[in-house]
Amino acid sequence: MTSQIQGKMISPDAGEPLGHPHNAGDVREKCVPVPEPSTLDPMWRIVKRLPKYARLSADLVRDPRVPRASKAMLAAGGAYLVSPIDLVPGFIPVAGQLDDLYVMLFGLRQAMRKGPDDVIAEHFAAVGLSPSIVDEDLATIRAFVRRGVRWSLKKGGQALTRVSRQATTFARRARQQRKAHHDQDPL
Numbered sequence: 001m002t003s004q005i006q007g008k009m010i011s012p013d014a015g016e017p018l019g020h021p022h023n024a025g026d027v028r029e030k031c032v033p034v035p036e037p038s039t040l041d042p043m044w045r046i047v048k049r050l051p052k053y054a055r056l057s058a059d060l061v062r063d064p065r066v067p068r069a070s071k072a073m074l075a076a077g078g079a080y081l082v083s084p085i086d087l088v089p090g091f092i093p094v095a096g097q098l099d100d101l102y103v104m105l106f107g108l109r110q111a112m113r114k115g116p117d118d119v120i121a122e123h124f125a126a127v128g129l130s131p132s133i134v135d136e137d138l139a140t141i142r143a144f145v146r147r148g149v150r151w152s153l154k155k156g157g158q159a160l161t162r163v164s165r166q167a168t169t170f171a172r173r174a175r176q177q178r179k180a181h182h183d184q185d186p187l
Contacts, residue, residue, distance in 0.1 A: 043144055046140060049129070049133070053104070059126065060115070061074055061075070065116060066115050066116075067116075070110075070114040074111045075107075077104040077107020078104065081101075081103070087099050102141045105137055106138065
């Protein structure tokens with residue numbers, strides 16, 4: 001089975017181009033560029049898992065076999081998620097949501113550590129997740145934040161360089177104009 005993208009035939013298995021059906025011998029038609037994954041793809045996978053995480057947390061809170069300490073961690077993570085008071089305000093795009101997501105997953109991770117392994121594994125299996133996915137998602141968020149901070153510092157440094165150059169040019173021109181004006185004054 002194949003699918004057609006922009007008039008080119010693409011293999012569903014490997015994303016390899018198969019060429020256009022009416023001129024399969026043309027090498028140019030076989031070379032369809034495959035789009036590179038977005039840097040946001042890992043974050044979208046986490047977002048798509050949120051309903052499963054919510055169901056998992058709710059099931060763990062309702063299970064009498066789960067200790068109170070685990071339930072408290074889940075409650076703390078959930079409370080932070082819905083609380084209007086955050087370390088990073090929600091109106092800051094991306095960063096405001098990332099801290100909520102991280103704290104919620106961290107609360108789930110702490111609840112997993114405090115709860116019985118067999119009960120935790122049972123609940124993860126019920127929602128179709130592996131317990132290791134929580135650590136992977138936390139690592140993904142940390143990596144995303146590090147990449148964002150590096151990008152911000154780089155772009156901020158570039159902007160600061162541009163502003164500094166513009167300010168220097170402005171000051172030089174102002175000085176030249178004052179000097180020219182002063183040279184023209186016969187005082």
